[in-house]
Amino acid sequence: MNEVTLKRLAQELNLSIATVSRALQDSYEVSLQTKMRVKALAAELNYEPNAYASSLRRNISKTIGVVIPEVNNTFFSLAINGIEEIARQSGYHVLIYITHDEYEREVAITQYLTGGRVDGLLMSVASESREFAHLQKLHVSKPAIVFFDRVCQAIATASVTTNDYESGYLATQHLIEAGCRHIAYLQVSGTLSIGRLRMQGYQAALRDHDLPYEEALVLSGDGNDECNTERIIKLLRHRPEIDGIFASVEHLAISSYYACQTLDRAIPAAIKVVGFSNLGVAALLAPSLTTITQPAYEMGKAAAGILLGAIEKKRAILSAQSVVLKSELVARRSTAS
Amino acid sequence: MNEVTLKRLAQELNLSIATVSRALQDSYEVSLQTKMRVKALAAELNYEPNAYASSLRRNISKTIGVVIPEVNNTFFSLAINGIEEIARQSGYHVLIYITHDEYEREVAITQYLTGGRVDGLLMSVASESREFAHLQKLHVSKPAIVFFDRVCQAIATASVTTNDYESGYLATQHLIEAGCRHIAYLQVSGTLSIGRLRMQGYQAALRDHDLPYEEALVLSGDGNDECNTERIIKLLRHRPEIDGIFASVEHLAISSYYACQTLDRAIPAAIKVVGFSNLGVAALLAPSLTTITQPAYEMGKAAAGILLGAIEKKRAILSAQSVVLKSELVARRSTAS
DNA sequence: CTTATCTATGTAAACGTTTACGACAAACTT
């Protein structure tokens, strides 16, 4: 425990606690001379204000929470990077919580955060979540919330997303133009907002190119990687006509590669793959992977910016502040014709 | 702000604040009947204790800090995963700080943390750090510290590492046995403890196989990825006899791939590559990458376990509690002969 | 010379908890 408190400083300087506190905050009420005395001693004794006392008194924690499904994922790693960058610049601290896409964890986490531990929250909802009462409860409580990537429309607040519908359309069109006629769609969960939008783009592209939409070609891969790979293998065995895969999330693209590897289906000759991904090594895969790449780092920065802006100005966050950034389709060998 | 406080509950129940507080903590001093009344109302009003008031009074924050060089890195992502898992189980919150390998940031972060914001700290030191006065200062202050992967020997505390010397030896031997005679060693910084150990393993393996150690074949890649790739290209051009690369950290292995790609040097025919890496897609690279894989998730869990154990028992952490886990060499095509 | 204004500082309450101490019955002991 750090024993250097305002009281200690005040005693040694023969000043009142109030004056010391004010001096350290550069208050106009205290003379330049005492300010300097105070600051000198504070520096000498390595004084650091007790964050909890300050937070309690001011009802401000200078802390934001980040709630994400997983951290071992290039997209979320980059987003955290952006968030931490903005938070640091503004003197905010970042608490991190991982839901592992489980509804119960998300509920438990939001329960903790009701206690005023954070001034605001950045969130990507868990795929399992279908009920949002916990978020509603939290929202009427203190912390401001900004969603990023995986939003919850039931809450009236801002969000930072990408042009998911358009990207879904483009990815599908790209496969079709490369010659695919039976395109599987892999998503993490049917309830997710981004999953729905990307799928709608997928469906629209099929329609516009006179291809049928088959529900049997849609796979929801909510499990661990091995399990997902198994399910993709099963799907490809059961429907050998599949000649294209659109993975709406990174790890499903990877699972698709493993599935094709075990089934000895050549990419891109026999089957083409495109996937949402922020993998830095996408270009080094065998074969290099065609990706829809989201501006993950910028999304994190944008979301944190909106959140901190609202907190500092003590203003509610409006849905109108939402931002939609553009993803980029990077064509590589996995979809070469 | 959550308006439900102990005072509010006390008023509505016609009890004192003390009794309500005790009831919620299942104190033996309060009758079963009132306990039930209190808990019922607390649940109904969705009461959540104010974390800051509690922390201030008890001088315990139930929060640990994690200080890492970067988050967009499979090793650290997995480690965070393990840390968060253990922390969650014990009811601890996790603050995250990213140094970007910059000394100044590390100093600034440790300064924040002097204020009692965290009960303990898990840390992987920045590669730039050569002075450790800031860590010494922090260490004599409150928080317990456990290092993982990148330790600072100047501080007497526990650490969680892997058998870096052995791994360095094995990786180098593996290259030699695959036929390499001129092996480059890529590290992030010469000052890093793990870098030194891995390098010592590298040197020992060279010696044991009667190969000379050349300083010119050692490259310190402390920069961004593009910059590192450039430097590797330069090295390979300047020393065309290099037929093996040992990358002591993941992103340098990737940079090596890009370098070989631009130089049109075939892996593994012309040059073989082995690297420390936790990439889930190592097996899917072209060619698949031979890796030394650290048990990152377990390391995170182990480090958090030591830290939380010490905090809960209010005991100082001893160097003797240090743990050394084993990495695994996974041979793949990038070192095939 | 009195009153008002300004400057620099101090006093004390407040934030929401936790907890040492005390109070007061009721239930036991002898």
Added chain:
DNA sequence: AAGTTTGTCGTAAACGTTTACATAGATAAG
């Protein structure tokens, strides 16, 4: 019947800040 224990609850202080209000001296205005 007097003393002792036990069970239940309240009072109040404390954690380290911040800040509204008070104070005292100095200067300016009338």
